[in-house]
Amino acid sequence: MTSVTTAAPGSTTARASGFRPDVEGLRAIAVGTVLWFHAGLGGLRGGFAGVDIFFVISGFLITGQLVREVERSSRISLPRFYARRAKRLFPAAATVLLATAVLTVLFLPKISWRVFGWDIAASAAYVVNWRLADRAVDYLAEDTSVSPVQHFWSLAVEEQYYIVWPLLLLALAVLIRRARLPVRPTMAIGLAAIVLPSLAWSIHLTEADPARAYFVTTTRLWELGIGALVAVGATRWRRLSAPLGAALAWSGLAVIAVGLVAQSTATPWPGWHALVPVAGTAAVILGGHSAGRLGPVRVLGTRPMVWIGGLSYSLYLWHFPLIVAASAHLGELTRWQGSAVAVASVMPAWLTHRFIENPLRFHPRVAEHTRNALVLGLTCSLLGVGAGYAVTRVGASPTLDAAQVAQLRAAHQFGGQVLGSGQQPSSAGIDRHPQAMTPKPADAPADAPVLYADGCQTVRTTTEVVTCVYGVKGARKVMALVGDSKAAQWFPALERYALERGWEIRTYLKSACPWSPALIFDGDNPTRRYSNCQQWGKDVLARLLGPEKPTVVVTSGIRSVAFGADGTERESVMVDGYVDYWTQLGRAGVPVLALMDTPQPGRIVYECVLEHKDDYMTACQGAWNDGSGGPALRAATDRVPTSRLVDLNPWVCPDRTCWPVIGSVLVWRQGSHLTATYTESLASVVAREISAALTQVGVQP
Structure with a gap:
């Protein structure tokens, strides 16, 4: 599953239908496990499931209010409903x-300010879960660290659910009134129309796209719906005998405990595994209707548990930003540091609850006037959006506008143009103190070839071969661009070549997958085999x-080692793999041009530039090297007569120095990848080198 985050404690009042101390205690368990998990204390590997506990509680409490309103008046006042949520949730959220x-x-x-600023704004608008879902599956967002408001995703899910569910209830209320249908059975049927499809979709998407499934609303609706079903059936659950209710409630608590210990971040989530905390929570609430003192209320209803439960919303809001800030300042937190931050979050949580949340919520002008409550909520949301936008603007770097770029291009002083047009580049024209650059450092990860936006690079989790066509479509000469992101980075210059020389380009690209039959590891885990890459290749x-069959294949790769038959990694295995594929192509009359891997700068350059505004040309330099994939590419071309190595690195790191900015263009984006802007600025050099290599292998450029 993706990086695990927390969820909003049941963002409702526990006194909706008479005080339920056991439910308040459940909220304490949920927020406690979340804090324990984020403090890194160990033991509760499934502490992230606090989100699911909260969803069930929220569905139960809110739906209980709505059902009783329909029973009283056969209607639902949407303004009153949203006003209750606005005055309850928004002031504390805006404060945090x-x-x-x-x-x-x-x-x-600083490099994170822009991303996190928009995260804050999206949190205030209660849509951040969709933003996080997109980022979770975005290859270009891989350098983004944990957002300090990542935990707001669950609040967004709840608010989106409470746009849909009251509207459906309103329609059901009309039907109930006109057709004289029983209230609760009719509502149960309406809930089933939400719960069953959402659960089915959750199971499917968790298997197909787990990173996205974790955050999106559609995979979580069923959890709130289960809590809502418990509320709808409340009149029936009260008829259970006390011993039976107690047995059910204690069993539910045991199920929750087992899940918290047995499940982990390796468990696909949510999917059907989330049924464990959801069913356990539902059983505790359901059984608690009749269990009385025989049930878990004797534990959950104690004063400390009820106090923590009442504070859980504010406590949840505060703890995660503090943990993220402490981690950024101190580095990876020890268990003692993590627990200290979690405990310290109690103070701002209590202050927020005592002096902001409750005073505003119960103020006569807010409590007694729906319009004022709605205005308060809107104001709080706008404050959050404004704060987020302000963060995106703080410390913005000077950048070139379109006119300045055009002027530099015309003067042949843009990007790689300053290195000259000779056979060897010269660093003499590089400005050691540039005043502005493009792209801005914060924009560097997104300054990638258009083929990413076009969906032309296959993700790691599939073996599907995706082909995109560029250049002069239908042309007689076809260039196949094959490999991973290190091949893809050269696309802007290759596309210019194709358009000017009358070639068609077809792309065959897969994330982190050099085009070789050799088996490599997947990502940063040296024990996880990337078998999808093998099959795709x-x-x-x-x-x-x-x-x-193309006229020529152009390829590159980020790795030089692969697993041999004995399970050890060796460069010779990767080289043999390249030689195998390239030789088969050569026999079919298709030569291969291998683009040398770009050097590893040894740091995230755009972040370094932003942190060293006054001396980044010195502080952010990188040393010359062959890149992580270069040695294998070089060795393979030496063994295959129908292949040639195209080494463009002298124009990437002129005079063996990897400058962060050349010709007012930021050179590097993620890791050792080049920005699309810089690659495009080398179009004339790439055209010359590609043409020379094609001539050597007998292809007319």
């Missing part, structure tokens, strides 16, 4: 978002030797 904006500027890296080869 404002504080988080300050913490972001004080403690978090074989399928691509079959296409290139068959109906999609």
